[in-house]
Amino acid sequence: MDSLTEAFPVLRLSDKGSESVEDVVVRESPLTIILNDQELATLLCTPADLKHLAIGFLFSEGLVKGRDRIRKVMVDERVGVVRVEADGIEDTGGNAVFKRFITSGCGRGASFYSAADVQGRIKVDSRLEITASEILALVRGFQGRSTLYRATGGVHSAALCDTRGILLFSEDIGRHNAIDKIFGQCIWADIVTDDRIVITSGRISSEILIKVARRNIPMIVSKSAPTNLGLNLATDLGVTLVGFARGKRMNVYTHDWRVKRDD
Amino acid sequence: MDSLTEAFPVLRLSDKGSESVEDVVVRESPLTIILNDQELATLLCTPADLKHLAIGFLFSEGLVKGRDRIRKVMVDERVGVVRVEADGIEDTGGNAVFKRFITSGCGRGASFYSAADVQGRIKVDSRLEITASEILALVRGFQGRSTLYRATGGVHSAALCDTRGILLFSEDIGRHNAIDKIFGQCIWADIVTDDRIVITSGRISSEILIKVARRNIPMIVSKSAPTNLGLNLATDLGVTLVGFARGKRMNVYTHDWRVKRDD
The missing domain is CATH 3.10.20.10 (Ubiquitin-like (UB roll))
Structure with missing residues (x-):
C-alpha cells in the first residue's frame, strides 16, 4: 500500500483560510x-x-x-x-x-x-439469480474494500463476486486496468468466472461490457452510468447490467430476470 | 442534445419497491x-x-x-x-x-x-494570477453547464476559461476526448490558450497534464484527484495544479503563487 501512494505538500484553501499540509496521492x-x-x-x-x-x-x-x-x-x-x-x-x-x-x-x-462485430462470437450462458438485497450487500462490501480510493480519491476498483461475497478485488488508476487485473488473476490461477458477478466503480461502456462477456460473466454492477452501446451489447450478449447501485437503489437495465425481488 | 442521448427501459429497484420506467442514457x-x-x-x-x-x-x-x-x-x-x-x-x-x-x-x-521525456520540450510561461474565490466561481459555472451529465450521469466535461468565466465547454464519455474537443476547437479557430485555465471533471494524470502544458496553459483545475506523475510533471512544466475543488475548498498542489488569497 505504501509503495502505491506518495506524500505531496499541498496548500489547502477553504473558507476557514489556508494551511500547508501533506496530502497522500496515488502513484501512477x-x-x-x-x-x-x-x-x-x-x-x-x-x-x-x-x-x-x-x-x-x-x-x-x-x-x-x-x-x-x-x-x-x-x-x-x-x-x-x-x-x-x-x-x-x-x-x-x-x-x-x-x-x-x-x-x-x-x-x-x-x-x-x-455490436455486430461481436454478435455470434460470445453469448453469456448462465442461470445465475441473485436478490436485490444481495446485490446491495455486495456493493457495500465493495466500497468498504477500497482503501486506496479512500486514501487518495484517485483510483477505480473492480471485484469478482459470487452471490455471497467478494472473491477478488483490485484497484488501479484506470477502470480498464482494474478489471484486467481481476481477469488476469483468474486466467493465471484458473479461477472460474462462470456464474460470477463483476462490480466496477466506473461507467459501463461497450469495451467494459465486451471484457465481461468474454469471460462468460452474466452480471455487471456499477454505481455509475452505462452508455447506450454498453446497454445494447448487454442485451445482445445476455449480460444483466445494473447501474447506479447506490445505498438502497439500483437500475436493472437488461435481463432483469436474474434479479429477484426480496420478499 | 437529443441525438446525444437515448431512452432505455429500466427496472428501478429501491426500498420503496420496483417500477418500470424509462431512463435517459448517453450515446457512445x-x-x-x-x-x-x-x-x-x-x-x-x-x-x-x-x-x-x-x-x-x-x-x-x-x-x-x-x-x-x-x-x-x-x-x-x-x-x-x-x-x-x-x-x-x-x-x-x-x-x-x-x-x-x-x-x-x-x-x-x-x-x-x-517526466524526463518531456522536460526541455515544453515549459509553461505565464504570469497568470487568479483569486481562490474566482476559481471556485469558475467551478460552479462549470458544473452548471454540464447538462448532458445531469441528464445521464455518464460523461466527463472540460472547459477553457479566463479568470472571469468559461470560454469553451465540451462533454464526452471520455475525459481525454472532452479536453481534445476543446483544444481541437482552439486550433481550428485560432483561439489563444496562453494565460487560460482548463477545468476538467476527471482525474489529473500525466497524460492530461502533458496535453495542457503543450497548449502553454498555466493552470488546470479539477474536482477530482491528481496522480503523483501528474503532480511531478506539473511541478517541472510550470503548471498550477488544483485538485478537489468542491464547494468552498480546493487543494493547490503546485506553483501556488498563481492563486491569490481573497482578502
Missing part, C-alpha cells in the same frame, strides 16, 4: 508489456499486480486465449516491465497488431466497432 | 480518424464536435503541429468518420505511428514514459 507508473520479444504497449497504471495486469491486458486484446498458451511470465517491478512468452500468437503481419491496439481507455478506442 | 459512438488516406484510430466518443475531436486528437498525439498544417477536414457524421488532410506529417516508417498510438485513456498507455 508506466508498465511496458513485451510479448514474445515484441514490445506491445506501455500502460499507465497503479504499480501493483503487474503480472495479472499484463495477462489480463493480453487476454482483453484477444492476443492470448488462455492459461495453457502462456509459457512464461517475467516481472521486473523496478523498471516496470512484464515479459510474456506465449504460444499460438497469430502472425499479425506488421501493423495489424498495433492497429488492433488503438483501443481502450475512457472512450479512447474500440476493439469492436459495433 | 465510434469515430474513425483518417489522416492523409491512412486510417489511424477509432475512438469511442459522444457523437458531437467530431471535427474538433479529430483535430484535438491529432494534435495531442503530436501528429499535426498546428492550424497552418491542416489543408482540409471532411466530417461524415452518419458513419462516424473524419478525414483530415495535413502537411508536414512525419514519415513514420511502418509501425512507428501505431506504436506511438498505444496511448491515452484511463491509465491505458503513455505518450511519454516519464
